[in-house]
Each structure stands twice: as C-alpha cells, then as structure tokens.
Amino acid sequence: MLKITRLNKAYSNHRALTDVDLVVPQGMIFGLLGPNGAGKTTLIRIINQIIEQDSGTVEIDGKSLSPDDIRKIGYLPEERGLYKKMTVWDQLIYFSRLKGLDQSEAKGKVKIWLEKLEIGGWKEKKIEDLSKGMAQKVQFISTVIHEPKLLILDEPFSGFDPVNAEIIKNEILELKAKGTTVILSTHRMESVELLCDHVAMIHKSRKILDGTIREVKNSFRPQEFSISLINLLQDLPQDWKVRHDEDRAFNFSLPLNGRSPNQLLKELMEYGEVMEFKEKVPSMEEIFIHQVKATQYE
Numbered sequence: 001m002l003k004i005t006r007l008n009k010a011y012s013n014h015r016a017l018t019d020v021d022l023v024v025p026q027g028m029i030f031g032l033l034g035p036n037g038a039g040k041t042t043l044i045r046i047i048n049q050i051i052e053q054d055s056g057t058v059e060i061d062g063k064s065l066s067p068d069d070i071r072k073i074g075y076l077p078e079e080r081g082l083y084k085k086m087t088v089w090d091q092l093i094y095f096s097r098l099k100g101l102d103q104s105e106a107k108g109k110v111k112i113w114l115e116k117l118e119i120g121g122w123k124e125k126k127i128e129d130l131s132k133g134m135a136q137k138v139q140f141i142s143t144v145i146h147e148p149k150l151l152i153l154d155e156p157f158s159g160f161d162p163v164n165a166e167i168i169k170n171e172i173l174e175l176k177a178k179g180t181t182v183i184l185s186t187h188r189m190e191s192v193e194l195l196c197d198h199v200a201m202i203h204k205s206r207k208i209l210d211g212t213i214r215e216v217k218n219s220f221r222p223q224e225f226s227i228s229l230i231n232l233l234q235d236l237p238q239d240w241k242v243r244h245d246e247d248r249a250f251n252f253s254l255p256l257n258g259r260s261p262n263q264l265l266k267e268l269m270e271y272g273e274v275m276e277f278k279e280k281v282p283s284m285e286e287i288f289i290h291q292v293k294a295t296q297y298e
C-alpha cells in the first residue's frame with residue numbers, strides 16, 4: 001500500500017530521517033516505533049504532505065504520492081486540533097464535508113459514529129465543555145469518518161481510560177478487518193504487541209529494525225528456558241539461580257548453551273518432575289530498550 005524509498009530529511013543541520021526505506025503492506029497494522037526525537041513524526045508529516053522530504057520517494061498504491069491522495073489518508077496527530085467553540089455535531093459535519101462527504105452522507109455517518117463511541121448524548125456540547133477523553137473520541141471520529149484506505153494514528157490511546165482505550169482498540173481492529181491499512185505510532189509497547197502485525201523502529205533518524213512481530217521476536221530469542229521442577233530426585237547444581245515457591249516448586253531459567261531443547265529437557269528429568277518448560281520470548285518492550293541501547297550512531 002505504501003512504499004518509502006531512501007527518504008531523507010534534515011532541519012538546518014539536524015538529520016531527522018536518513019535513508020529510510022519502508023514497505024507497509026495492505027490491510028495490516030504497522031507499528032512505527034522509536035524513542036523520542038527519532039524521526040517518526042517527521043516521516044508521518046511527509047506521508048501527509050505537511051512537509052516535504054529533501055530526497056527519496058513515497059508511493060501509495062504504486063504511484064508517487066500526490067495531493068489527491070490526502071483523501072485516502074486519515075491522520076490522527078499527537079497534538080489534537082479541534083475548534084473549541086464549535087459543537088461536537090457541527091465540527092464532525094464540517095470535517096466530513098472537508099473530506100468530501102455530501103451533507104446527508106455526513107449526517108448519517110456522524111450519527112452512527114457518535115453512537116458507536118457512546119457520545120451520542122454529547123453532540124450539542126461545545127468541544128471546550130468535553131472531558132479530554134471525549135474530545136479524543138471526537139478527534140478519532142474526524143479521522144476515520146471518510147473511511148480512509150490508510151489510517152495514521154499517532155498515540156491514539158493517550159488520554160483514554162482503560163475502558164475507552166479498549167473501545168478505540170476494537171474500532172481499530174474493525175477498521176483493519178474492513179481492509180484499512182493502519183500505521184500506529186506509539187510508545188505503548190503492550191498496544192504494539194496486541195495490535196500490530198508488522199513493526200519498524202527508527203532511532204536517530206535511521207531505521208534499525210523492520211519485520212513482522214514474529215520475525216522480530218524470533219530474532220531476539222535469548223535461547224533460554226523457564227523451568228519449574230517438583231519432587232527433586234537429587235540436589236540442583238549450586239550455580240542455577242533457583243527460586244523456591246510456596247507450591248514447593250523449584251523455579252529457574254537455563255540457557256540452551258548449544259543443547260537442543262529436548263537434550264535440556266532430558267537432563268532436567270534426572271533432577272525431578274518437570275512441571276514447566278517454556279522458551280523465554282522477549283517482550284516488545286525488552287526488544288525496544290535493547291535496540292535503543294545497542295545502536296549508536298555519531
């Protein structure tokens with residue numbers, strides 16, 4: 001759906017993007033990750049044609065990005081922009097019309113979305129009288145109302161309580177099920193694990209990681225197993241860091257150290273009854289921290 005090739009952007013002397021290549025597949029939720037100041041917003045603003053790249057190309061559906069593509073994109077920026085004095089209803093109708101919907105289509109869609117996000121009773125309120133979460137919902141509706149093919153969401157869960165975050169999460173999944181491609185930029189790694197099919201990480205203007213969640217996790221496997229034993233048959237070696245819990249289980253982890261999982265399991269069976277034998281898989285949060293620390297550019 002979106003193909004970015006050797007994208008470069010600098011502000012004065014500061015590089016915000018360096019030779020960034022990205023391919024965002026159709027119908028996927030693509031996590032755009034990176035620490036503060038990495039260059040994510042710059043990349044998103046280039047896709048939205050708010051700023052221009054110094055070099056490199058952005059293609060949508062195989063064609064160079066053009067002003068007409070703006071209608072295909074829904075962008076929820078991190079800094080929200082609503083007109084405080086306007087009512088929820090007027091604002092959403094206004095945004096819908098801007099995105100090309102006719103009056104009756106706009107009315108119908110706004111009504112449906114207000115009910116969906118449970119703020120139908122607030123439609124005559126001015127934005128300035130809404131709570132932060134409610135205003136966030138209005139902004140979310142204004143982003144998706146024209147059914148964009150590409151949805152770019154920058155920290156979509158900020159300001160939401162867990163119940164409302166769940167509502168937004170389900171809406172994102174529903175949009176994906178209908179074929180929408182989503183770019184999700186967030187620092188909340190648990191949302192990335194839950195929602196994203198594919199991730200790319202930018203650090204200090206460069207892409208340092210790219211792949212499906214499964215590929216990324218596989219490449220960071222520590223080759224280590226979590227183990228729990230009961231009914232010991234012999235003492236455990238002193239150098240195994242064992243925690244003994246209330247259920248009388250002996251818990252520890254061991255690296256494979258060149259052994260196959262079956263070999264390790266066989267060895268463990270000589271020490272007692274194996275209640276748990278599970279490969280350790282790093283979380284996206286652990287991978288994020290590891291990558292940021294490990295990657296240094298001048």
Ligand SMILES: Nc1ncnc2c1ncn2[C@@H]1O[C@H](COP(=O)(O)OP(=O)(O)OP(=O)(O)O)[C@@H](O)[C@H]1O
Pocket residue numbers: 011012014015016034035036037038039040041042043
């Ligand atoms: N208009 C600008 N003028 C000068 N420098 C800028 C401008 N916009 C961004 N930068 C710089 O470019 C770099 C990348 O910024 P960008 O906003 O793209 O990062 P980000 O990954 O979105 O960060 P965050 O997670 O904090 O939102 C930063 O060092 C930032 O200070």
